[in-house]
Amino acid sequence: MSLMTEVGQKAFNLGVPIAVHLDVTYRCNERCVHCYLDHDDHGELTTAEIKDALDQMAEAGVFFLTFSGGEVFLRRDFFEIVEYARRLMFNVKIKTNAVMIHEEEARRIRELGVDTVQISVYSHRPEVHDAITKLPHSFERTIKAIRYLSEQGLRVTIANVLMTANSSDHLGVQKLAAELGVHYTLDPTITPMMDGDTSVLSLRIPGEELPEVFSNPALVGNQEEFCAPPKPPSEEDLEGYSCSAGHSFCYISPYGDVFPCVQFPLPTGNIRQQKFLDIWNFSPQMKEVRSIQAKDLTVCSSCSHVSSCTRCPGLAYMEGSMRGPSTADCEKSFYRTGVPTANMLRQGLSKPRSTVPLIQIRPIAVSA
Amino acid sequence: MPEHCIYIARSSAIAARALAGEMMVMNSADSTFFTLNEVATAIFQAADGHTPLREIVRDHVCEQFQVDPEQAQADAEQFVAELSSHGILLVSNQPLAAETP
Numbered sequence: 001m002s003l004m005t006e007v008g009q010k011a012f013n014l015g016v017p018i019a020v021h022l023d024v025t026y027r028c029n030e031r032c033v034h035c036y037l038d039h040d041d042h043g044e045l046t047t048a049e050i051k052d053a054l055d056q057m058a059e060a061g062v063f064f065l066t067f068s069g070g071e072v073f074l075r076r077d078f079f080e081i082v083e084y085a086r087r088l089m090f091n092v093k094i095k096t097n098a099v100m101i102h103e104e105e106a107r108r109i110r111e112l113g114v115d116t117v118q119i120s121v122y123s124h125r126p127e128v129h130d131a132i133t134k135l136p137h138s139f140e141r142t143i144k145a146i147r148y149l150s151e152q153g154l155r156v157t158i159a160n161v162l163m164t165a166n167s168s169d170h171l172g173v174q175k176l177a178a179e180l181g182v183h184y185t186l187d188p189t190i191t192p193m194m195d196g197d198t199s200v201l202s203l204r205i206p207g208e209e210l211p212e213v214f215s216n217p218a219l220v221g222n223q224e225e226f227c228a229p230p231k232p233p234s235e236e237d238l239e240g241y242s243c244s245a246g247h248s249f250c251y252i253s254p255y256g257d258v259f260p261c262v263q264f265p266l267p268t269g270n271i272r273q274q275k276f277l278d279i280w281n282f283s284p285q286m287k288e289v290r291s292i293q294a295k296d297l298t299v300c301s302s303c304s305h306v307s308s309c310t311r312c313p314g315l316a317y318m319e320g321s322m323r324g325p326s327t328a329d330c331e332k333s334f335y336r337t338g339v340p341t342a343n344m345l346r347q348g349l350s351k352p353r354s355t356v357p358l359i360q361i362r363p364i365a366v367s368a
Numbered sequence: 369m370p371e372h373c374i375y376i377a378r379s380s381a382i383a384a385r386a387l388a389g390e391m392m393v394m395n396s397a398d399s400t401f402f403t404l405n406e407v408a409t410a411i412f413q414a415a416d417g418h419t420p421l422r423e424i425v426r427d428h429v430c431e432q433f434q435v436d437p438e439q440a441q442a443d444a445e446q447f448v449a450e451l452s453s454h455g456i457l458l459v460s461n462q463p464l465a466a467e468t469p
Contacts, residue, residue, distance in 0.1 A: 004401055007392055014388060063385035063392055086469035091383035091394050112469045113381045115396040155399070 011061070011248040012241075015290070017280050019064035019249045020057055021262050024050065024081060026070040026254055030097050030133040032120075034163050034203045036191045037070065044254040047077045049272065051084050053252065056276040058088040068095035068262075070254065079108055086112050093118065095159070098145035099138055106148035117149055118157045118185075122165075124172035132165055146180050156182040162213070163190055163203040174218060186219055189328060191263065191318075204328075207352060210335040229337050230305045237307035238295040245313060246289035250280065260289045264314025266322070289313065292323055299325045303342035305333040327352055373461040376424070376448055377417030380467035382456050384412070393456055400454050407433055407440075408447055415457055417464035421448065 001009075011018035025044055026037045045053065057065070065085055072078050072094060085092055093116045094109070101109075109117065119142060122132040126139035133139075149156050158177045160170055170186055177184035190204045213219060220226040241247060246260035246268075253259070256271040258279045268286045269279030280286060292313065295301050298321065300311055310333075315326035325343040331352040333341055344352055378384070383394045391409040393402045404412055410428040411421075421444060429440045451457040458464055 003403060007387065007401075007403060011387060016387060018385075018387070058385070061385060061387060063383065063387070083469055086380075086383075089382070089384045091396070113383070113396045115383065115394070115399070153397070155396075 008244070008248065012244060015281075016061040016248060017057070017250055018061060019066070019244070020062045021066045021068060021249075021251045022050075022053075023068050023070060023252070023254050023262075024072055024078065025075050027074045028069060028071045028097075029074060029099060030071065030135045030138060032122075032133050033165065034132070034161065034190050034200050036200065039070065042255060044075075045256050045272075047080060049256065050081050053256070053271050053276060054081075054085050054088055054090070056271070058090065060277045060280060063091055064093070065090040066093045066095060071100070072096055073100040073105070079112070082109075082112050082114065086114075091115050095120075097133070097138065097142060098149075099135065099141040101145035101148060103148050106145070106152045106154070109149065110152035110154055114154065116155045116157060118159050119146060121146075121158045121160060121173055121176070123169040124176040125169065128166055128169060132163075143176075143180070146182060150181055156180075158182055158184050160184065160186045161190070162186055162188040162205055164205055165203065167205045167209055170213070170219075171216075186213070188213065188332075189263075189315075191315075207331045207335050210332060214336050227336050227338075229339050230308045230333075232304070233294070233307040238293065238301065240294050241290075242292065242294075242311055242313045246286050250286075258283075260286065261314050263312060264289075264317055264322075266314075266317055289322065296323055297325075298323050299343050299346060304339060305330075305337070305341055309333045309341075374421040374445070374448070375417060375419070375460050375463050376411075376415040376421055376452075377458045377460075377464040377467060378412065378415050379455055379458055380469045393451075395455050397455055400456075402451070402454075402456070407435075407443075411444055411447065412451075412457075417458075421445070 008018065026039055027041055028039050067082065073096060082092060092114045094114055095118045098119045121129065121142060123129045129139035130136055146156055158173060160173045162170055174184050188205060190200055214227055215223055217223050245264050249261060251259045251262040252271065258268050258271060260266055260268065266285050268283040294306050300306050309329055311329045312326045313322045315328055316322055316324045319327060330341040330343045334344065334352055381395055381397050383396065385392050386409065389406055391404040391412055393404060407429055410432060411424055414424040414428045422441065425440050425444045426437065429435060429444065430437050448457055448459060452459045
């Protein structure tokens, strides 16, 4: 077990929120076809409110802090916020489309000791990337920014969201990342829009195309091991929990709402009304999320994939129950191994349904 | 370098947080990750750039952990040298200005 994994497990066991994802804005200068956000500003946290939240998070033991959005650089105070976070000695990661990063910004990011900058790149073909972001020349600007950041010696990761419009481009993006000397990560998850509109789910790549992704050793490591049939679950597996959401990780929206994860729209409190640590420690919703063990899952506890499935409790919650199956993960488990899931078998399906109705994140109403 | 004039300060490139009495430290420049035990954490937290290492060891290690001063000093110097080699601590024989991002 690596030291990092060991520390993560320790935080999990102690219930310390070691990692937080903070969206500082939902505003954006791109209009990506798959984006689930409402880009209007409905009352973002002020600079002072964010600094106060950072003080509280440092006190609570948060170490890994991800700033994301929206596009973080649309906030004029973003560098002030990052500087404040770094003075509090957070390990800072920034997620951005990078189109506003030039040499000066890259230099400042390096000076501030930011750990990683993750940048969305959808294709190695400019016309495909720009068609997804709907911002002309965004590919050119993003790639230029990656070069500026790399020249500063910063660690950069290209995040490649996979969808129908770019499904054949992931190898090209991977090659581009190698040429630029940066890391590469791929995500095939498309989530519904904040207003509940599920039309974007039609952009998800068909499950039938997943085996091609799963057979790429550069993405999955040991392909034979990755695609091996599931092993029968042990007692320990059944006593286990889904993921770090609500255990050692949480998400805070630009309006101060706290959720177990960015992909788990269960409201647990708002930092404009309560202290962060009070929400973390005492929210009934957080406690409920923490209580769920594999053996409690309504369908998945009897599934042969239970010990190896990437079941996301947030996506399951969006399907109707945080203890239920997450169809997107059923799909991945099935196409990874060829073994049907319990969720498929109970519905008499020979292959998973690729889209299911989901609910999505909504701001909590905050009284003035 | 004579022992009495070693000054240590935390680098501005690092991230750090205490977890159950132990300090997690990460250097963003090369992603090296450490956890420090309680004694090392006490030295790390006292590394303000202007308190000599010998005083830090006397006030924050010997008093709190009841250890032999000479042994503690030797262990502290070894620890400081290791963290310095990873860019986590800055070491000088002159007082150092505290680094801020």
